[in-house]
Amino acid sequence: MQSNKLGWILLAPTLVILFFFGVLPFLYVVFVSFHQWNPFAASPEMIFNGAENFRRIVFDSAFLNSLGVTVAFVIFAVLSELVIGYLLAQAFMREFPGKSIFRTIHTLPLIMAPIIVGSVWKLMTTPSIGIIPHYLDEWFGITMNIGTSAPAAFLTIVIMDIWHWTPLVTLTLIAALVSLPRDPFEQAQIDGANKAQTFWHITLPMITPALVATVFIRLMDALRTVDEVWMLTGGGPGSSTRFLGVHIFKEVFPKTNYGYGSTISVIVLYLTIVVCWLLYVSMLAPRKNRKG
Amino acid sequence: MNFALKVGVSAIAMAVASSTAYADDAFWKEAAAPYQDVTLHGVTESTPPSNYIREVLAPQFEELTGIRVDIETTSWDQMYDKAIKDMEAGTGIYDMVFIEQDIVYSYLARDFLTDTTKLLADNPSLKAPTYSENNFTTFADYFRGENGHLYGVPMEAFIKIYLYRTDLFNDPEIKEAFKAETRHELKPATTHEEYGEIARFFTKWGEDHDLDLWGTTAQAHTGHPASWYEFFETIAPTYGVYNWGIDAKNNYAASVANGGSMNSPEAKEAMKWWLSMRDIAPPESNASTWTEVGTTFGAGRVAQGLVYGENAGWIAADESKSLVVGKVGVALPPMEDGILEEVEGGKGYIGYYDGGAFGIPATSKNQKAAMLFLQYIGQDEVQPDWAVAAPRVTNKSTYDDPKVQAMNKELGGYYDLLRDKGYLFAGAPAYPFHAQVREATAPILYQILTGDLGPDEGLDQMAAKAEAELTDLGYRK
Incomplete structure (x- = not known):
């Protein structure tokens, strides 16, 4: 009883802060999402319009397009980061010359703010001036113009995200791999399991909790990517990289369409929760059932 | 004036000045x-x-x-x-x-x-x-x-001007080659036709001489509103399409069918001309906002361009940033025949007068x-x-002020142009829905720029979208 009370006292400041800066704003966004509200409309007042914004969103081609490119981005970027991150983590589990230097360099992108990453990649990919299009043209005769080519812009953003966030995946998986007990691997070796079997039946199940946590973090981050894309393409060419985060930003800030923008935010949050829940169920629930 | 008188006058002047300051x-x-x-x-x-x-x-x-x-x-x-x-x-x-x-x-x-x-x-x-x-x-x-x-209280004000490279325009070899090719003298353009001719000449000149030189700038970013501004506030007015083609007095009509001019023949002609210039501009133009246009000009990659006045200063005078210091001239933007007379007569404007105030x-x-x-x-x-x-x-x-006069020389007469011709330029129209209409129509403009939509079809869609947005906002009844 005593420790329970102390626990609540210690938690109280965090809960109060969370309530005022997390829960209240969220409830306000939900409230606004049921209203038509643009302070620069002829009638700038907030007008309750029921579920009209939610109905509208289903038929909003701009939103659906944003949803589509975001899903594609999340699949390509997060999957690539997981695969590359795992391979790098395995590489860092071994000793090789210059390992510590390489590991430090490999981690550097993580400490860069997304807006800086976007700026740096913009400099590197600016048509005809940036180092990437320059050498692609000089070495391979490939013309790269992210201002006109939608696939080039999309691919560049995926690569930029992989470059920026793979180190996070590597670090979490290194932590997971380091903590694994040796016994199961030695037994598997004695039993004659090959590398693929060892990975599939021992390594993967044992690192699954860390893997799921990493996927959740990256998934949520990728779904609300704004800064890098804003700097690099501004959502273009056309709407080819207008991810949900950028779409919400443009709807809420320049257009000051607070009501509809809030609706999109709520829907995106809902989709994120659903996707994470599905992942959780598909990856962790079977494991729990096996244990049970 | 004798010495005593001079000293006396100076003393009085200083006393008056210091007492005023005090x-x-x-x-x-x-x-x-x-x-x-x-x-x-x-x-x-x-x-x-x-x-x-x-x-x-x-x-x-x-x-x-x-x-x-x-x-x-x-x-x-x-x-x-x-x-x-x-x-x-x-x-x-x-x-x-x-x-x-x-x-x-x-x-x-x-x-x-x-x-x-x-x-x-x-x-x-x-x-x-x-x-x-x-x-x-x-x-x-x-x-x-x-x-x-x-x-x-106003704190900054500048116009978007036609900037050209005086070193290139005065180069005897280039002048001769231009005349041989076009049968005209090389001089700053006053019409779109002349501007286009000069632009094509310099882009070809750059290709033929293996130079990183193109004939024009283009603020044609395919995902940033800078391109929207270039078209509606710089190009379209020089074709006689003012106020973004929206007629506020006519129920905020944007389409020709309802009395607007966003998709008028003049707007479509303007769009086609702009796209043709974009196509012969440096490759970075599709990713250029106003900032990159200034950078492109300052890097000496273009012979002429339409550049915001706020960038003209460093382009013309800052050696740490610009490769064309002392090689820049300024002029009015090129325009269609009759537009200057129309604007001087009190209708419309030829370009954008930008700036801001502190309130x-x-x-x-x-x-x-x-x-x-x-x-x-x-x-x-x-x-x-x-x-x-x-x-x-x-x-x-x-x-x-003498300091400003000296700066004016470095800027190729920019301040003179601002003072003497500033009345031909105008700020954004008096709409309370500026960003809303821009953001509603900009995605369609980006599609025109990427070639996913033709200019005619695109402008028709933009006019319809603008009217729909204005209806949503409650301005259009």
Whole structure:
């Protein structure tokens, strides 16, 4: 009883802060999402319009397009980061010359703010001036113009995200791999399991909790990517990289369409929760059932 | 005049000057006395003129009056985000906000701003002897309400100009080659046809001589509103399409069918010409905003272009940033036949007169102290150094200052053009829905730029979208 009370006292400041800066704003966004509200409309007042914004969103081609490119981005970027991150983590589990230097360099992108990453990649990919299009043209005769080519812009953003966030995946998986007990691997070796079997039946199940946590973090981050894309393409060419985060930003800030923008935010949050829940169920629930 | 007389006149002049200065100082100290515990908070875009306020004018004012001034310079988006939320919620965090010319009508429609004319009239003791609304150029008129009162003190003003490379235009070999090819003399263009001819010539010249040189700039970003502005505020007016093709007096019609001109034959011709220029501009043009256009010109990659005046200063004079220092001339943008006469006759404009002012939110808790600061930055006396540090002119007397005159020479006569031809340019139309219509129609423009939509079809869609947005916003009935 005593420790329970102390626990609540210690938690109280965090809960109060969370309530005022997390829960209240969220409830306000939900409230606004049921209203038509643009302070620069002829009638700038907030007008309750029921579920009209939610109905509208289903038929909003701009939103659906944003949803589509975001899903594609999340699949390509997060999957690539997981695969590359795992391979790098395995590489860092071994000793090789210059390992510590390489590991430090490999981690550097993580400490860069997304807006800086976007700026740096913009400099590197600016048509005809940036180092990437320059050498692609000089070495391979490939013309790269992210201002006109939608696939080039999309691919560049995926690569930029992989470059920026793979180190996070590597670090979490290194932590997971380091903590694994040796016994199961030695037994598997004695039993004659090959590398693929060892990975599939021992390594993967044992690192699954860390893997799921990493996927959740990256998934949520990728779904609300704004800064890098804003700097690099501004959502273009056309709407080819207008991810949900950028779409919400443009709807809420320049257009000051607070009501509809809030609706999109709520829907995106809902989709994120659903996707994470599905992942959780598909990856962790079977494991729990096996244990049970 | 003998020596004694000269000394006598000088002494009187010095005495008058020093007593005036003393009187001015005394005014600021006396007027500021009730506000010694006040800290003014301002938010503005991080631009050279704003940085000058933060780094030079605010400390000067603090020293003179004892009123602390905290100027926050941030990105364009952040600045609007912070200012609008503060004024909308009525929190009163900011005592001064940057008002870009194109947002002022939105702010006035929402009664966000304090009437500075009235504030001074109601509080005569606040009125600085060195401040007068009459000192401002006509640009200040963009910040007046329907009652003719001023709602913001202008702090930057510039026009978007036609910039060309004098070294290339005066090169004998190039001139000869141009004449041989076109049978015309090479001189700054006055029409779109001439501009296009020069652009094509220089792009080809660059190709033939293996130079990184193209014939024109193009602010044609495929995902940034900069391209939208280039078309509607720079290109379309020179074809006679004004106010974005929206007729506010005709139920905010945008389409030709309803009486607007966003998809008029002139607008479509303008779009096709602009696209043809974009196609022979440097490859980075599809990813260029106003900033990159300046950078492209400063890097010596183009022979001519349409460039914002705020960039003209460093392009023409800053050797640490520009490779074309001393090689730049300025002129009016090219236009269709008859447009200049039309504009001089009082209809329309030939380009964009941009800039901004500092205003006091109606929600500010320190309006009187803020008014003192705004008067301080609006005085003639502080303008010349400010104009030299960051090319912008808001007061009439600034043009005649020797420092500004010297700068004018370096800028190829830019200040002369601003003074003498500024009346041909105009700011954004007086719409309270500026960003809303822009953001609604910009995605379609981006599709035109990427080639996913043809210019005719695209402009038809843009006009329809603009009308739909205006209907949603409640302006179009």
